[in-house]
Every structure is written in C-alpha cells, then in structure tokens.
Amino acid sequence: MEDAPSKPLWDKISAYKTMAWEAYKSKPISYWVLLLLSSGAMLIAFPASSLLSRLYYSNGGKSKWIISWVAVAGWPLIVLMLVPTYFICGTFPTPLNLKLILAYVGLGFLSAADNLMYAYAYAYLPASTASLLASTSLIFSALFGYLLVKNKINASAINAIVIITAAMAMIALDSDSDRYGNITDKQYILGFVWDIFGSALHGLIFALSELVFVKLLGRRSFHVVLEQQVMVSLFAFFFTTTGVIVSGDFQGMQSEARTFKGGKSSYILVLIWSVITFQLGVLGATAVLFLSSTVLAGVLNAIRVPLTSIAAVILLKDPMSGFKILSLIVTFWGFGCYIYGSYPVSKEPS
Template sequence: MTDNQEPILNKDEHTAAQSQFLKLKHWQWWLLVAINIFFLIAGQSAAVLLGRFYYDKGGNSKWMATLVQTVAFPILCIPLFLLPSSQESSTSSASPSIRILALIYLFLGLLIAGDNMLYSTGLLYLSASTYSLVCASQLAFNAIFSYFINSQKFTSLILNSVVVLSFSAALIAVNDDSDSPSGVSEWKYIIGFVCTLGASAIYSLLLSLMQLSFQKFIKKETFNVVLEMQIFTSLVATCVSIIGLFASGEWKTLHGEISSFVSGRVSYIMTLVWTAVCWQVCSVGVVGLIFLVSSLFSNVISTVALAVSPIAAVVVFHDKMNGVKVISLLMAFWGFGCYIYQSYLDDSKVRREQHHVIETTHHDSSC
C-alpha cells in the first residue's frame, strides 16, 4: 500500500487480517508472492494463446470464448473451503447486508461479462501479439480511474507512464503493417482494436470499483472475502454468458463448429477446458497478489504478462514482430518501469515513516 492510496483497513483491522503472515519469514512471504506472480503470468499468457488457437482452428463463437473465461470458477471453491477463515478484529465494522453484497456482485458480474465479451471480440480480429500489446494500455487506465475513484495522486512518474503506455497502444492502432488473422478486413481490425482498448479500460475500472467496494462497503480485505467476490462475480458473468450464447443463437452453430475444428473434436474440447482452467489459474494469481500485496500491484503484474504474450505468440503462431511492434513493446516496458519505480519510492517513504515512528515510540518508552 503506497501513500498515494487510501488504506482499505484501519490499523487494527489491517493487523488482524494480516496476522497470519507475521509468523512467515521474509523469504517465505516473497516465495508466496513469486508463486502467485507465476500463476498470473503463466495463466494469462497460456489463456490468450489458447484463445487465439481456438479462433485459428475454426472456432467462431464469441460467446463461447466469453464463457470459458469464468465458467471454471467452481475451482476457486476448493481453497475457499479448505483454508481457515481469517479471524476478524473485534473493532471491525459490521458486515454489509446480503442485499448490498448481492447488488455489488451483480453489478460487477455484469461488468465482467461485458468486459470478457469485448476481450473475446478483440482476440477474434487481432493477432495474439497485437492483442496483448493493446491490452498494455490497461495500466494507464488504471492510473486514471484510481485518481478519480480511489483518490490516488498523480506524480510525474505515473503521468509519464500513462502517456508512454497510451502512445504504445496508439502505435499499434496506426500500424499499417500490423498482422491480423486470415480473412480479417481492415474494418474488422479496427473493431478488434477498439474492443480490446475498451476491454482494457473496463478491466481497470473493475479493479478500482472492487477497491472502492472494499473501502466503502465490505471494509475488510481477507483472503476469504476476496475469493468470495471472485466466485460470485464470476457466477453472475457465467450466467450472463450462457444467456448470451443461447439468445444470440450461437449455440446452434456449436455442433458444426466442433465437427469442422481443424485439430479434431477432442482438441476442440480440450482447448476450451484448458482455456477455462488457465483463466482460473490466472485469477488465483490475481486474488493472491491482491491479498498479499495490493490490487494495484496485481494489475501491474498483469501488464507484465501482456508483454510476455507477444513473445510467446511469435514462437507459437509465428506472428510478425515488426519494427513498430518492437518500439511499442519497448515503450510498454518503459511505462511499466516508471510505474514500478514510483511504487518503489512510495514504499520506501512509508517504510521510513514507520521506522521513524518505531524509533520515537521506543525512545519515549525508555524515557
């Protein structure tokens, strides 16, 4: 938590929520963080590549591609039931009513479903590498929404990150030599770019709204609460995706889609299954980093994963990595670096202040 962000918990609540980590050694905590980073990067990169594979081999249902992003949410029930519930502080605020929680989960779930639909449309009309580079703009959107919704302050480094990442995505948009899947017209390419950019904005908005929900309504951020939010919002998003699949009539084409899938029926089913599993592995990493560090840090690592996908796409799908894409990728890394450095400066400032408070307290007690 940086000094640019409003703390979600007060001191007593934060201590209670994090007490189970006080027994961990420093290297153990970093090991947990590293494991969750791996889950996020590996899960997201693999899911994007499998989604592109689904389209390349004959899949054409945007609602099916949307559904697999949340349908495997029951996997998250395993850690929810196995892990012990966190002990709440006696000073913690009363839990919100079921009605308020239901409204929060319903609204965020609808937003997630729409966001996933935009992502699916973007991946249909863009190559995996172009798609991932455009998604890098989500960090810039995150800074903007955090400023207006979560009262995060803008610094020169964050502003530089926003500008650089925006230009990075814009380079891809105006790149005349951008490769796109076969049969995709220039107009569909533009639609794919706009949908992906919109999805990145909505994803960042979702993180800010989740943080706002913790601050104003739930007022606690334990691992169980974060898992519950992930599960129930995914349940809503899955229901919306299923309704969309049947309402759009795409379900009628699924049988022919399976039969005409280039790699065969088994490959079709396994592609969808592993795509769903990979998205949930990714969500476990997202949830874990939100709990261990912060939602902002989770989004930063997600942006790093977007830089891995183009490299993997070049190897797996032989996507073209032309000069504009290389420049865009370097700009994305630069914007990410500025963001990380600002977070490092904020964290160092907080640590110095905490160290000063401890020294002052120790001096007063000795006197």
C-alpha cells in the same frame, strides 16, 4: 576521483539488498512459497489463456460468446479454494445485504461485458497485438482509481499514461503489417476498438472492486477477496450463459467442433484448458494483490505483456514488425515508470 560518482549507486544497491533481506526474514517460508506460486500462475496462466483464445479462432472457432463463457465457466475452482479457508482460518462467510448483492450483480455484468469485448479483440487481432493493447488497462485503472477511490496520481503515473498511449498509437499506425490475411480493415478496427474499450472497462472494474472493499466490506482478508471473486464470477457466468443460449452458440458447438482444425478432441481440449488457465491466472492475481501489493501485480503484469507477445510470435507465428517491437519496448518502459512511481519514497536518516 573517477570512482566517487559511482559510490551513491553502490550505496543504493546495498540498501536495497538489506531491505530485501529484512523483508524476507519478516515473513515465514510458507508466505514466500505461496507468493512464488501465485506469481508463477500469473506469468504462465494468463499468457497461456490469451494464446488459447487466439488458437480457438485461428483453428476454426467463430463464436465470441463461447470464448466469453469459458472465461467464467471455471468459477467453481475458486469455490474449491475458498471453502477450506473457512476451516483453516476459523472464519465464517461474509453476510450478504442488498447493497453488497447489487454490487456483485453490477460487477458480474461488467465482467461479462468485458470478457465479450476481449473475445472480439482476439477474434480479429494477433495475440501479441491484443496483449499489448490490453496493457492500457493500467492507464484506466489509475484514472478510475483517482476518480472513484481517490487514489493519488503522481508525475510518474502521468508519464506512464503518456508513454503507453504513444505505444498504442504506434500499433495503430502499423496496422497494415499487423493483420492476418483473412481479416478485413473493418474487423481489424473493430478488434482494436473493442480491445481498448475492454481495457477501459477492466480498469473501471478494478476501481469499483476496490471501492466495494472500502465502502461495503470495510476489510480486506484473503477469504473476503476470494468471496468477492466467487460472487462476481458467478453473476458473470449467469449473464454470459444467458447470452450464449440466446445467441444459439451452444447449439452451434457441435458443428464448430466438427470443422475445427485437429477435430473434436482438439476443440474440447482448447476450451477446457482455456477455462483452467483463465481461472488459475485470476487466482494468482488475487493472491498476489492480497499477499503483496498492486505494485508487484503491476510488475508481473508488465512482464506478462512481452511474455505473451514473444510466445505468440514463436508458437502462433504472429506478425512482428519493427513498429510492434518498438511499441513493446515503449510499453515496458511505461510500466517501469508507473511501478517506480508507485513505490513509497523512504526518508533518508538524518
């Protein structure tokens, strides 16, 4: 009698195993290799990019524009991946029209602004805190997706929004133990606010990108996804480069490199690896979205948050208070609620 209640659980586990096996058999091995590589890129490159941004500031870097610039300077890497797809798939570049160009220009400008907001966040906040706050982009993606693309918001999504918001409030309440000694109250608040604004803008960009696919492109193939990423990154690069030139931060790189901890070579390596890791993360996320779904991307993003926070504590000696640990657990739980609610409910056979 005691074993009876556990039987449905084992039935569900067996059903999931069968479903996973059927899904595995339905795709060629090359698909799973590409999905594995893409997922690995997300889980390794994005946390590495976040840590490098914080390392730049902790070792003497000061420019917000430079960190914004390295986030888009690697756009030619996406071109190198895009061009072969035309030959392999036998396709042609998507024709550009005025509406599509304006959409790419608008998304490029928003991406440039988003990168600048995140640069302020990493300048004033520990990498673990900035990563946790950036997880609120899930909330804004759901809200803007509902408003602009008419995506559905179910009870699990609402529950996730409330939970993640509560987790962010925990960090705000514990700001005294979560701040570097050289950061003032005003700078910490600015970093906190810009991180939330950047996450909101990131959610808006995600929804607008989906809207471009639905309204202007009318299709979603791998090379079209890469084309959009190239064009948006190109315009973001143009806007950010203009900002770096106008601010005079390009000219200040020489003096910044001389005073950088570890010297000029360390300064150059941090910037180069920042360029590479950010673009690898973007490519990985793009491939996961195309090959699988936004749900898997959400799962990987949920895993990325604790990975970044733990790595920041170990490698950068980030402060990790009890409140932040609790916030990390609650955030992860919120992601779980959202992901669980995003899976379609299959009907039991009668």
